[in-house]
Amino acid sequence: QKEVEQDPGPLSVPEGAIVSLNCTYSNSAFQYFMWYRQYSRKGPELLMYTYSSGNKEDGRFTAQVDKSSKYISLFIRDSQPSDSATYLCAMRLANAGGTSYGKLTFGQGTILTVHP
Amino acid sequence: EPEVTQTPSHQVTQMGQEVILRCVPISNHLYFYWYRQILGQKVEFLVSFYNNEISEKSEIFDDQFSVERPDGSNFTLKIRSTKLEDSAMYFCASSEVAGGKFSYGYTFGSGTRLTVV
Numbered sequence: 001q002k003e004v005e006q007d008p009g010p011l012s013v014p015e016g017a018i019v020s021l022n023c024t025y026s027n028s029a030f031q032y033f034m035w036y037r038q039y040s041r042k043g044p045e046l047l048m049y050t051y052s053s054g055n056k057e058d059g060r061f062t063a064q065v066d067k068s069s070k071y072i073s074l075f076i077r078d079s080q081p082s083d084s085a086t087y088l089c090a091m092r093l094a095n096a097g098g099t100s101y102g103k104l105t106f107g108q109g110t111i112l113t114v115h116p
Numbered sequence: 117e118p119e120v121t122q123t124p125s126h127q128v129t130q131m132g133q134e135v136i137l138r139c140v141p142i143s144n145h146l147y148f149y150w151y152r153q154i155l156g157q158k159v160e161f162l163v164s165f166y167n168n169e170i171s172e173k174s175e176i177f178d179d180q181f182s183v184e185r186p187d188g189s190n191f192t193l194k195i196r197s198t199k200l201e202d203s204a205m206y207f208c209a210s211s212e213v214a215g216g217k218f219s220y221g222y223t224f225g226s227g228t229r230l231t232v233v
Contacts, residue, residue: 036224043120043207043224044159088159103172104151104222106159 003027006089006107015116019076023089023107026070030105031094033065035074038086038109047087048074079114086111118142120225122208128231129198137193137228139208148191149209149222150183152176159207165191198232205229 006023013019021035032051036044048063050056050072056063062075072091076083089107121140129135141148150162163173165183182194191210195202206229209222 041205041227041229043209043226045224046222090159103161103164103174104159105161108158 004089004091004105004107007110008108010111010113012113012115013079015079015081015114017079017114019079019083019112019114021074021076021087021089021110021112023072024070025072025091025105027105028067028070029093030091032092033063033072034090034104035061035063036088036090036106038088040086044088044090079112081114081116084113118223120208120210120223122206122225122228124228125226126229126231128233131200131232132197135195135198135230137195137206137208137230139191139193139225140189141191141208141210142212142223143189145210145212145223147171147211147222148183148185149211150193151207151209151224152204153207153227154204162193195230198230200232203230203232 004023004025034046035048037047038044048056048058048061050063050065053065053067060077064073072089086109088109090104092104120142123138127135146166148165151159152162153159160176161174163177163183164171168185180196184192191208205227207227208225211222
């Protein structure tokens, strides 16, 4: 079983739609969960992060983590053509002794196209 | 907004040659990373670097790879003898570590596309 699984899509939606992106994972020790956006030939850009289970909202974006199901989601409301990009989920272990464990484990990425 | 700067943006090298990929992390960041992304595949962790030493590395990061912080601003990844399978996008990232606080996410550079021929 892969450590992090993400449906690569591609996903195509009309402008204004609600987009739901999801990842599942197998390692229950993951504590920090992130969503990155990546435009073509650019580096990942951090969108959202959450610690452990729960929801977090930032503008049109909502991140949800369900640790009991090992499932995380990103919702994009009122999607715009500028949201067209690849969305990557990423996660990492908890810190230990105040020293950050830097390794992020990424999903495959979902290619999203929002058409006008 | 502070950026992580990577040079060159694209490098072509012959198999067996040594390459050095360069990065300038954000100035007040203390943790540095290299990741790579083979075309069509996941972003993969290579190495993390803190306090002038490697803090964690993946199985990909074998003896052919090394990292260095030669001065107060640059962070480099060296591949000693490149192979065809080293062709990938290499991303540098940095994060701040503020005593006791967690560092949730990192700032990535735009990457260096390495093509080994």
